[in-house]
Amino acid sequence: MKKSLRIVAALAAVGVVGGLAFAFVPTQITGPSTQLPDDWKPAEGQGKYAMYASDCMACHTADGGKSFAGGRAIASPMGTIWSTNITPDPETGIGNWTLDQFRAALQDGIRADGAHLYPAMPYENYRKLTEEDVRALYDYFMHEVEPVQNKVEETKLSFPFNMRFGIRAWNWLALTHDAGFTPATGKTEIEERGQYLVEGPAHCAACHSPRNALMAQDGVSASDANFLAGGVVGGWNAPSLRGPNSAAQKWDAADMAAYLATGRNIHSTANGEMGLVVQHSLQHLTDQDNLAIAAFLKGLDGAPADLPESFAAKESLAMPALDADEAGKETEKMLTEAAPDMALGPRLYLDNCAACHFVSGKGAPEIFPELAGNHLVTGSEVEPLISVILNGAQVPSTAKRPMHLVMQGYADRMNDDEVAELASFLRKGWGNDAAAVTAADVAKVREKQVH
Template sequence: MKTFLRIIAALIVLGLIVLLAIIFVPVQRTKPTEDLAADWTPDKGAPLYAARMGDCAACHTSEGGKPFAGGKAIESPMGAIYASNITPDKKTGIGNWTLADFRAALVDGVDDEGRHLYPAMPYENYRHLSEKDIRALYDYFMNDVKPVENEVQQTSLSFPFNQRWGIRAWNWAALDDPGFHPSDAVSGDVQLARGAYLVQGPGHCAACHSPRTAIMSEDGKTASSDSFLSGGEIAGWSAPDLRDAGTPAQMWSADQLKAYLTTGRNAHSAVTGEMALAVEHSLQYMTDEDADAMVAYLHKIRLGQASEGSKTEIPAEDPTKLPNRVERVDSAKDDTTAMLVAGKDLSPGARLYMDNCAACHFSDGKGSPGVFPSLGGNSLVTADQTTGLIDVILNGAALPSTASRPEAFKMPGFAHRLSDEDVAQIASFLRGAWGNDAGSVDASAVTDLRQ
């Protein structure tokens, strides 16, 4: 008995020592892999391009606010986290930060005074940035961004999440080594290595598209883990699986995936939610070489048909062979289309679809290539989390305007004309139509989101 009590006492003492160490031991900053602080001249356009690839504006620019002045609420399971002011304003921004301070925020998740940043700041991913890109980012924010005095609302989470010293333990468990370390499967291929870097580092794709562990860290940061990019959730919206062989991202041709990433639309689908912001502020600015590299890498790491180390061939798709509306309806063989065309024995959801949606998405649910997305096999429609689908029906959605596709088509919201039960009926119909096989939606889910 005495031995057992001694063990318990020893464990308690050890736990207190660890706790005190976490609280009082100074925060450690990782060292750069190379010295770029002195006599550094960026390549032409590199600072702006680095900022765009890092998609900094999507979080640090609030709706209607000045660029990078912060204040946007980032929803998390713990509560709202407010994005900071990252303009070079010396009072409320980062104007007094050194390059070392800036690097520590990106790589180690600590600010200029050594305080831990909440991991809503994707330093899990940014710690894989190259030192050159970190230096380019610092150059951009200090020299090219206009300083804006804007005191951002302080993040105030409930206990214990308001105890930032606990993030030190989280970092110890969640973070891997800094720097980009391409796998053997891609390191010998310049294009694939570049694609891996863009996806894992500045693009921080895993922040949304990888699932989360029990401690809310990313479950899979590289393709060595099957969980990497296998689907995640952000603010109740599902971020789709990008790797399974049966998912749209893997079934689309390289040209169609590239169009989706750089313009927000292709012949099959269109972006919504946070992905629309990613296209608007970041992905549309990729060079052709980088876009091709990202697409090649995403197709390379396809699961269920090819391993990361094997050759993956995805046939090109000829958009000129996509059938037009009349041919599609006349040759339609699926039960949903036949029912809608006949206009008989319609369920309440089908009738509401014909009244509100069919003018754009048509009776076959395929919409118009590059304009109105297809609804059959649409990941937003069939997602386990129905928040995104309900939100789009209630509030509408707008495609981002890009250089190559400037037209910003907008779907209207129907919150003003449809009841919660109506919205649930339409959503349930969509989730079971044209080969979709997802569960129904209850009106209470619509009520909760509307409120």
């Protein structure tokens, strides 16, 4: 018995020592993926462009706040994470950080003080940044961004997520890929550029790849089976960007590039988190880079990308409304006939929606999105559709499409039962095949948004 107790005590002691070592032994940080000359300097505008490609503004700028001064609330399954001040202010920002410390934050998720960042910071993806872009970003934030003294609210998650050293174990399991970018074999130069942007700075997998049981991205590289196979972010579906039913395969390269650069094309409009990505990041990329992303996404499943010379030209266009496709003919006919005994859902659609989205469900090109085959309408998560019906939606103004589009909300016009009937009709009409929405689903969204 005493021998058993001694063994248990010894194992416990080993566990304590191991735990202390795990918590307090310094972590190894990633060095440069390539060696650049000591006197290397980024080209004019290179750092700012890398910032736009990396979408730093959207997360690190609070609504109504100064650029990059932090304080934006980021929802996560663990609780609210407050984004940090990344201006060069020496007291509340990153003004005292060295290049090595900056790189460690980007690629290892480790702050200058040695604490681990929560993976709301997409360092899983930023590990793929080239050393040129890392150094260009550092130069930009240190020399071109205005210092802002702004002490942001401290992130306070509940136990055990407040124990930041536990992220170290998560990193051992999640950061299995080396730092730096490795192009896929057999790709064209423009596809390689698209792959770099998608895998690295644009960190598309952070939303569009599923998460595993540890909440790590299940697919960070083009060679991973679940890369960009679809995810859920804050109750919103981030649709799959591969497979025969994905937009990347159904749309041509010009449509995809237009969506990235303007938040709209003849099929859809960008809202929610994707609207912010377009507003703060993708609209600032060159046409060539947005076409490169489109080419890479088309080529993921082996489809050829017929790249146009230009897209979304800034000129007046007359784009006629599209007819319903074969799957939508029956719904179009029913709405056109408008029989007196028509069910409540389609009747509500005629009264409130048909003027913009039409009986065809095809919408108005580049203004009102298609409802037929729309992933927001048919997704597994019903909150986004309900939220749009209740509160409306917006599409940001961009350089190529400066018109700011706004859809009104119907929270005061429809009760929960009516919203549920309308949403259920949208999820079944024009060949859509998604589960019905209940009044309880609507009440939950309405109550959540009141608070």
